[in-house]
Amino acid sequence: xxxxxxAAHVERGLTDLRDLVALQSVSAQGxxxxxxxxxxxxxxxxxxFRVQAFPxxxxxxxxxxxxxxxxxxxxxxxxxxxxxxxxxxxxxxxxTLTERDGRLYGRGASDDKGELASxxxxxxxxxEQHGGQLPIRIKWLIEGEEExxxxxxxxxxxxxxxxxxxxxxWWEFGGLRDDGRPVISLGLKGIIAVELRCKLADSDLHSxxxxxxxxxxxxxxxxxxxxxxxxxxxxxxGFHDSVREPTPADLAALETIDSGEKHLKDTFGLKRVFAExxxxxxxxxxxxxxxxxxWGGGYQGQGSKTVLPAxxxxxLDFRLVPGQDPAHIVHLLRAHLDAQGLQDVEIVELEAxxxxxxxxxxxxxxxxxxxxxxxxxxxxxVHPSAxxxxxxxxxxxxxxxxxxxxxIGNSAGRVHAPNENIVKEHFVKGVAFGVELIGRLxxxx
Amino acid sequence: xxxxxxAAHVERGLTDLRDLVALQSVSAQGxxxxxxxxxxxxxxxxxxFRVQAFPxxxxxxxxxxxxxxxxxxxxxxxxxxxxxxxxxxxxxxxxTLTERDGRLYGRGASDDKGELASxxxxxxxxxEQHGGQLPIRIKWLIEGEEExxxxxxxxxxxxxxxxxxxxxxWWEFGGLRDDGRPVISLGLKGIIAVELRCKLADSDLHSxxxxxxxxxxxxxxxxxxxxxxxxxxxxxxGFHDSVREPTPADLAALETIDSGEKHLKDTFGLKRVFAExxxxxxxxxxxxxxxxxxWGGGYQGQGSKTVLPAxxxxxLDFRLVPGQDPAHIVHLLRAHLDAQGLQDVEIVELEAxxxxxxxxxxxxxxxxxxxxxxxxxxxxxVHPSAxxxxxxxxxxxxxxxxxxxxxIGNSAGRVHAPNENIVKEHFVKGVAFGVELIGRLxxxx
Numbered sequence: 110x111x112x113x114x115x116a117a118h119v120e121r122g123l124t125d126l127r128d129l130v131a132l133q134s135v136s137a138q139g140x141x142x143x144x145x146x147x148x149x150x151x152x153x154x155x156x157x158f159r160v161q162a163f164p165x166x167x168x169x170x171x172x173x174x175x176x177x178x179x180x181x182x183x184x185x186x187x188x189x190x191x192x193x194x195x196x197x198x199x200x201x202x203x204x205t206l207t208e209r210d211g212r213l214y215g216r217g218a219s220d221d222k223g224e225l226a227s228x229x230x231x232x233x234x235x236x237e238q239h240g241g242q243l244p245i246r247i248k249w250l251i252e253g254e255e256e257x258x259x260x261x262x263x264x265x266x267x268x269x270x271x272x273x274x275x276x277x278x279w280w281e282f283g284g285l286r287d288d289g290r291p292v293i294s295l296g297l298k299g300i301i302a303v304e305l306r307c308k309l310a311d312s313d314l315h316s317x318x319x320x321x322x323x324x325x326x327x328x329x330x331x332x333x334x335x336x337x338x339x340x341x342x343x344x345x346x347g348f349h350d351s352v353r354e355p356t357p358a359d360l361a362a363l364e365t366i367d368s369g370e371k372h373l374k375d376t377f378g379l380k381r382v383f384a385e386x387x388x389x390x391x392x393x394x395x396x397x398x399x400x401x402x403x404w405g406g407g408y409q410g411q412g413s414k415t416v417l418p419a420x421x422x423x424x425l426d427f428r429l430v431p432g433q434d435p436a437h438i439v440h441l442l443r444a445h446l447d448a449q450g451l452q453d454v455e456i457v458e459l460e461a462x463x464x465x466x467x468x469x470x471x472x473x474x475x476x477x478x479x480x481x482x483x484x485x486x487x488x489x490x491v492h493p494s495a496x497x498x499x500x501x502x503x504x505x506x507x508x509x510x511x512x513x514x515x516x517i518g519n520s521a522g523r524v525h526a527p528n529e530n531i532v533k534e535h536f537v538k539g540v541a542f543g544v545e546l547i548g549r550l551x552x553x554x
Numbered sequence: 555x556x557x558x559x560x561a562a563h564v565e566r567g568l569t570d571l572r573d574l575v576a577l578q579s580v581s582a583q584g585x586x587x588x589x590x591x592x593x594x595x596x597x598x599x600x601x602x603f604r605v606q607a608f609p610x611x612x613x614x615x616x617x618x619x620x621x622x623x624x625x626x627x628x629x630x631x632x633x634x635x636x637x638x639x640x641x642x643x644x645x646x647x648x649x650t651l652t653e654r655d656g657r658l659y660g661r662g663a664s665d666d667k668g669e670l671a672s673x674x675x676x677x678x679x680x681x682e683q684h685g686g687q688l689p690i691r692i693k694w695l696i697e698g699e700e701e702x703x704x705x706x707x708x709x710x711x712x713x714x715x716x717x718x719x720x721x722x723x724w725w726e727f728g729g730l731r732d733d734g735r736p737v738i739s740l741g742l743k744g745i746i747a748v749e750l751r752c753k754l755a756d757s758d759l760h761s762x763x764x765x766x767x768x769x770x771x772x773x774x775x776x777x778x779x780x781x782x783x784x785x786x787x788x789x790x791x792g793f794h795d796s797v798r799e800p801t802p803a804d805l806a807a808l809e810t811i812d813s814g815e816k817h818l819k820d821t822f823g824l825k826r827v828f829a830e831x832x833x834x835x836x837x838x839x840x841x842x843x844x845x846x847x848x849w850g851g852g853y854q855g856q857g858s859k860t861v862l863p864a865x866x867x868x869x870l871d872f873r874l875v876p877g878q879d880p881a882h883i884v885h886l887l888r889a890h891l892d893a894q895g896l897q898d899v900e901i902v903e904l905e906a907x908x909x910x911x912x913x914x915x916x917x918x919x920x921x922x923x924x925x926x927x928x929x930x931x932x933x934x935x936v937h938p939s940a941x942x943x944x945x946x947x948x949x950x951x952x953x954x955x956x957x958x959x960x961x962i963g964n965s966a967g968r969v970h971a972p973n974e975n976i977v978k979e980h981f982v983k984g985v986a987f988g989v990e991l992i993g994r995l996x997x998x999x
Binding site (some may be wrong): 315320328330334377381389401409413416422426497 | 743775826828845847
């Protein structure tokens with residue numbers, strides 16, 4: 110074994126990152142997706158990966174493979190990014206990786222090109238360590254549709270189950286807290302996004318007619334108020350019936366999480382937080398919830414206008430947990446609204462459903478990731494599930510592979526927003542974590 | 555008594571109307587209010603009125619007086635108009651009275667310059683009938699702030715109670731239905747306009763945080779859903795306690811109203827109408843209600859956005875009935891929201907309160923108006939109250955004068971909207987009604 114020149118691999122990785130950020134691979138706008146897929150392919154082929162590209166609905170899906178060994182590691186990343194607007198809020202050009210005060214700014218610097226580049230740098234370092242060979246088999250799935258809901262991925266994983274079989278999956282995202290502790294997540298919530306619409310007239314009326322004509326915004330208020338209670342608990346009959354409860358190991362993990370609700374309260378001036386401590390962590394990890402994302406209808410200008418609006422809408426997202434099927438939840442929501450007498454409130458599904466995913470806390474791969482993180486960063490904060498959503502379910506459930514999100518994000522990383530960034534030192538430590546993880550897996554965990 | 559040349563008075567009245575419409579007296583924008591007040595003064599002085607102008611908050615209030623006789627008639631009109639925008643939807647210039655297909659188009663043609671001009675024409679005709687004299691005393695109050703909520707009127711009436719004393723008040727608005735029957739209203743609902751606001755964070759958050767952070771749009775939904783039931787009945791404790799119930803005469807009038815809900819349903823494609831027939835008329839006339847005028851918050855664009863909004867608002871108007879005090883209703887609303895645990899939902903009052911007004915159906919002046927309308931137009935439809943609101947309360951309650959709204963509007967008059975109009979023949983019949991009414995009052999009713 111050679112001791113690799115990590116600093117050199119970091120430098121090269123940052124060059125890769127600069128090149129990748131310069132490619133404006135905005136999937137929502139279909140920009141430069143083929144060019145970016147080709148550039149990523151070239152980077153991987155240069156390291157000895159055999160790369161196949163498969164057509165996706167929006168962008169090519171890359172599946173790369175290299176190495177041999179006692180462990181097969183599946184890696185998931187994506188090369189597409191969110192749109193850069195509002196561009197005027199960026200302090201440096203969004204597609205030019207720019208260093209300021211120890212941070213690297215650019216669209217995709219964190220989500221997800223920074224992670225992709227740091228992992229590639231780690232792989233190069235491991236190869237240097239092992240005389241040009243990888244001590245494990247790596248399968249690397251890199252899609253270009255993550256920021257538009259991964260519309261091709263479920264089908265792709267089902268079709269390519271055999272090729273994707275692995276002993277563990279290193280998922281995208283995750284990062285380092287302000288105190289330096291790494292955050293590792295073992296799952297994601299599912300999601301359904303819907304719009305409730307109510308239209309009760311062909312045109313707006315004078316509000317004096319409210320004595321005899323019902324109001325669509327009231328109907329929507331009734332619907333929303335009936336769906337949850339004041340503590341955020343969902344009241345739709347049957348909603349919780351198929352929930353798969355957290356395991357004893359999942360619950361034990363909560364005790365180790367310093368949830369940070371005080372920090373969140375102070376940073377964002379929060380007036381109503383549902384819970385503290387372990388209960389806060391429990392809800393983030395395990396509680397299925399509903400959000401009101403937006404509401405519109407009638408007069409929204411200054412002062413008053415005595416109008417009875419013809420129609421209105423509310424946008425909701427449901428965050429689901431393992432065991433809950435999105436299509437069935439929509440069915441239960443419809444039945445609930447009907448039972449409430451709200452047949453006039455229409456449900457419009459806005460985006461692809463995603464099921465929840467959660468990996469087994471006790472799986473050897475999970476424990477290897479935790480050990481590697483502890484070795485490189487210090488004691489990790491392990492979340493049985495993140496509060497967010499993503500396309501992890503086909504991996505955990507269709508392939509049956511435990512997934513671990515361990516990345517290089519930071520609490521001020523402004524992912525999806527102007528001035529997205531990573532802390533440069535986190536990139537360095539991310540490379541070190543990759544070397545440590547692959548090394549451990551090559552030795553059997 | 556001379557038989558007056560009604561056609562000549564109509565022609566002269568339409569000339570007055572053309573001149574008045576040309577004056578862009580938009581009170582919301584402070585446009586040409588002094589000029590219009592001066593023009594109205596000149597028209598009245600030419601007929602022998604002594605005109606005083608009093609400063610209002612926005613525009614002069616005119617009080618004119620002429621004639622002697624057994625009856626003192628107070629007339630209420632206003633010379634200000636609504637803004638003309640969106641001006642591109644007008645088929646002819648908004649401030650140029652334009653005849654098309656038997657209708658006269660222009661801002662203020664109906665509300666309220668058409669009524670003002672038709673009443674002046676009637677007064678000229680009555681004077682011709684009576685050798686240049688009026689058979690009654692007329693006090694004419696004409697304000698220029700009606701379209702901005704009459705902010706000076708309550709105080710003005712209180713200060714000038716003695717000068718304003720009268721036996722009856724001929725109110726603005728009212729009109730003729732499509733079947734030619736005149737609509738007379740004896741009252742108005744009161745109004746309070748408020749905005750409910752809820753802000754729970756300093757900035758928008760990612761919606762995955764909805765597991766632990768409450769949602770301001772849900773809080774507003776709870777508030778709105780708690781204020782009324784599915785039939786539009788208000789649930790605020792104490793809200794109905796001080797309601798003055800309709801009299802037997804008021805209730806008897808309902809039976810004669812063909813409420814027209816079928817026409818309304820068909821015209822506007824209404825999906826949820828609370829009641830039919832007498833119950834429909836009862837609600838329009840007597841039921842206090844709440845309207846949701848508008849709702850805004852969070853993401854309102856295409857598709858979904860997984861945001862937890864920091865804040866939101868709902869605009870409401872309450873329509874009140876006699877006995878209900880607007881300030882007390884706001885107090886009850888606050889107490890109700892507090893009792894519901896909604897201390898975080900703020901109430902912002904948007905505009906001046908107006909109390910409800912209702913005149914005694916059996917008053918001789920009311921019966922004289924009904925008889926005059928029956929004589930000129932045919933059997934009237936008499937509403938104990940209109941569903942709308944206006945500054946009638948100081949007249950009915952401070953002065954103790956019965957008020958009757960009998961005007962020249964029509965169901966397609968597009969008041970407050972582009973292409974406001976009157977039917978030319980209704981102007982003619984409005985002049986005839988004025989002559990008939992003043993003549994009857996001169997003979998003692």
